[in-house]
Amino acid sequence: MIRTVSTQAYPDQKPGTSGLRKKVRVFQQPHYAENFIQSVFDAIEGKTGATLVIGGDGRFLNREVIQVAIRMAAANGFGRVVVGRGGILSTPAASNMIRIREALGGLVLSASHNPGGPDEDFGIKYNIANGGPAPEKVTEAIYARTRDIAEYRTVDAPDIDLDAPGEVQVAGMAVEVVDPVADYADLMERLFDFAAIAQAVDGGFRMAFDAMSAVTGPYAHEILERRLGFPAGTVRNGTPLPDFGGHHPDPNLVHAAELYELMMGPDAPDFGAASDGDGDRNLVIGRGRFVTPSDSLAMLAANAHLAPGYASGLKGIARSMPTSAAADRVAAELGIPAYETPTGWKFFGNLLDAGMATICGEESAGTGSDHVREKDGLWAVLLWLNILAATGKSVDQIAREHWARFGRNYYARHDYEGVETERADALMAALRASLPSLPGRSFGPLTVEAADEFAYEDPTDGSVSRNQGSRVLFRGGSRVVFRLSGTGTSGATLRVYLERYEPAGGDLDRDTPDMLRDITAAAEEIAGIERHTGRTAPDVVT
Template sequence: MKNITTKEVTTQAFDDQKPGTSGLRKKVTQFQQVGYLENFVQAVFNTIAPCAGKSLVLGGDGRFYNREAIQVIIRMAIANGFSHILVGKGGILSTPAASCVIRKHQTCGGIILSASHNPGGPDEDFGIKFNGENGGPAPEKLTDEIFQQTLSITHYQTIDAEDVELDQLGTLQIAQTQIEIIDPVIDYADLMESMFDFDAMKSLFKQGDFQLCFDAMHAVNGPYAKEILERRLGAPAGTVINGVPLTDFGGGHPDPNLVHAHELVNLLHGEDALDFGAASDGDGDRNMVLGKNFYINPCDSLAILTANADCIPAYSKGISGVARSMPTSRAVDRVATAMNIPCYETPTGWKFFGNLLDAGKITLCGEESFGTGSDHVREKDGLWAVLFWLNLIAVKKQPVSNIVRNHWAKYGRDYFTRHDYEAVDSGDAQEMIRQLKEKIPSLPGQIFSGSQSAGLTIESADDFQYIDPVDNSKTTEQGVRVYLNNGGRIVFRLSGTGTQGATLRVYLDCYQNNPDLFEQDTQEALSELIQVADTLAGIKRFTGREKPDVIT
């Protein structure tokens, strides 16, 4: 194309574009406001400027407004001087695959369009975030700078140009910019094949008696799972269900938990249950893994993968350390102690693992919210976790339930649950947390004497803060932690991943080393803590809810 002229478009700043733990998430209708998407993108480009001569990765999870947003960003990237834009075919790139492409092609970073596990559709959620040259989410310092840019922005840059054809591999030159439409799967699939023992996993399917189902939930990981599980590993056709990405995720909620992945859960229960099942979320970075009539808690999953890392080719020479988000149970801490490796406790948000990974302090990391990953990329990685488990099953030649129970026998069991109260009035939720924080100094020594909690005493309490061991940056007010004398812990925090109201998350965990009590129902095992949590914070009073909306 010739005679491309950059336009400077006058705009009005918005005051609600502060990125949360995983970028900016709002309703589609908010992003469709005149200048809303453009303002945020220009704020990103202003923050990382100069953009001239740089390369950028661009893609998303395929949700509603994904394709339209990509066209807007391409035109703006050209106007801002980028020399090379790598775009996933069809506008598709899973979040871990985007991180992989950023790292492999050594770009200055990438823009990922996703609201992760939130619903999609014309009236649902959309999101955007910037990942840096290491492939990981922008650190707080950078997102703070982006937010400041959004508050003072007066114009954005773009060009007049026709939409780019996204469904055909190849390159296109517009002005100084080469736009390359890339296969969104190949780089990631090749990376996975280099890390795991694909021959061992192939043997599971050659025997013909191992039954697997992967539920892609009509989200981004469908094409990735089909390529890796069915084509490269030889799993039967149809192993991947709901494998076509849809703009509204087929009307479902692309959150891989026991509530929303009910189709998969049903296949893993009963007399004819499958041997192994897994699901991933909207943008492919989360995972849920299930055995035959057996649920694997994400906290246990991180601990078990850490304990068995030497079974995987990529980690056979050992791992440098491990990290978990603060609300995640302390199961992995016990493994790290036994392995004599460091274990770091970070705030919620994958970006906090980035410094530790880049500095070589950790190899594996994870969150209770169905996210696990390693130093191969700088995002949590749903399909990677599934392949890790498959590799483990192939090497140990044991069913999932045996692997988990053997782990408990060695390390004890950390019972864990998370209670989510969704779309709670923000004012009420914030007032509840404010009052709870005021109580912190007086909590130690308090004794609870309810019907199920007689004799439970609070040993300590605090509002979690984190000092990064790499750059000494400080992050405060990350959740109220309460420790009790039975080895239990309660964490209260408000989530930053929703788009309306507030989501109150209450995390409860308790260590158990009596083998006779390893098979308790989780909610029953934690019933004392559940009662204490409500009494302590006044959950029913502030939320108006008799029970959580989601229990995981």
């Protein structure tokens, strides 16, 4: 029996770049999760009899909200819910599940790379029928509904056993608990040359994969250790935990420092990698060689033809605006389009659906292709493994040869976390006001060629997204970008992206901080970061 529950709207349920993310305590407020889920259901059409996929990264509150969502789906007319066993579905696996089940969409319960636990973060994201994050017109409709919602619908039914595969009924709606790994692993086996990788493993190729006590553990155990033959122990921190073992599941050099130290040490394996909380990001480190996400995108695109799934070539490459232009140089040589979009994977969806791009990437460690409509951490790791197996080269060799061919974009991101929102907003407002006066001005040895606020017109539907970050471009191909992140749950994160292009034949193997010193100084002078925020140094450098 459907039960209608009266509620009051919350004013803070505006989805960010990847859904609604808040502290667990916020989601535990009366009706908070229910309000948002009902608002999602109210904003979408075609629910009657449709299939809905539900899964998450296993973080604290995951199981409880899944039970709530199942009952609400039944009350809102869905015909079937497909849920990962244990409530587990990595974000790329959820995207794949939506696509192969021809679902109306899916609820992905995750706060991605943010910490988990009773005092940490939780999130809910809605993905549409193509498997990708809801576009802005959908998230805007969801937000509009959250502001005036007065009731939600549910049914009175006991919790289902999320750990028991099979099908049960909830108020006349079928609920199917499925293996969260098998379909995704099968897809990876179709895309990549598992036989060649397994042969390299038999020949002594070694790797270390840090699942960060997050969702990719089960996927990595199945694919890396069982299907490819890497020895047990290759996958570290491979059991998903509600608090990620107290770790911050963000695959960068700060939070994956132990892996970095291993890969820079005397007994380093050939390849090191990590993934994040929900499995859509990646970290790639060769023996003695860290590869930035921007460079990884470019190198993967340049070598993708070595994998069976991409042997016919790429249709195009897309990158987020703050991501370095390294991939653009690959696209130019391949004679294919390069697209520059705002931050947020949803902006790649139209390009992928239209067959205009094959590989996409973001500087925040997200890389993926047209196999799903999300970034995909393990996909990137497997493509690297395929390239290494096919060439017999090391990561360091791949990187050096790439730079010798295309030049190198020295690149870093400086994050100032937990900045008071008012201060961050004031900094960005002053910066935007100064942009028209910057061209022609010099900051040390750098001269500004152009400065603007990035806006994007989608080439598939003509929609325009404005105010996507402030860009200052210097003569010679260097630049600095400023934007506020939409992935945090408290305060604001100011992100400053620093990039210097060094052409082929130039100085290609220097320390990145040295090569970016002039740009770092110019960024401070242009934006007045210390003056506005009181911060003298970033919290995280990646």
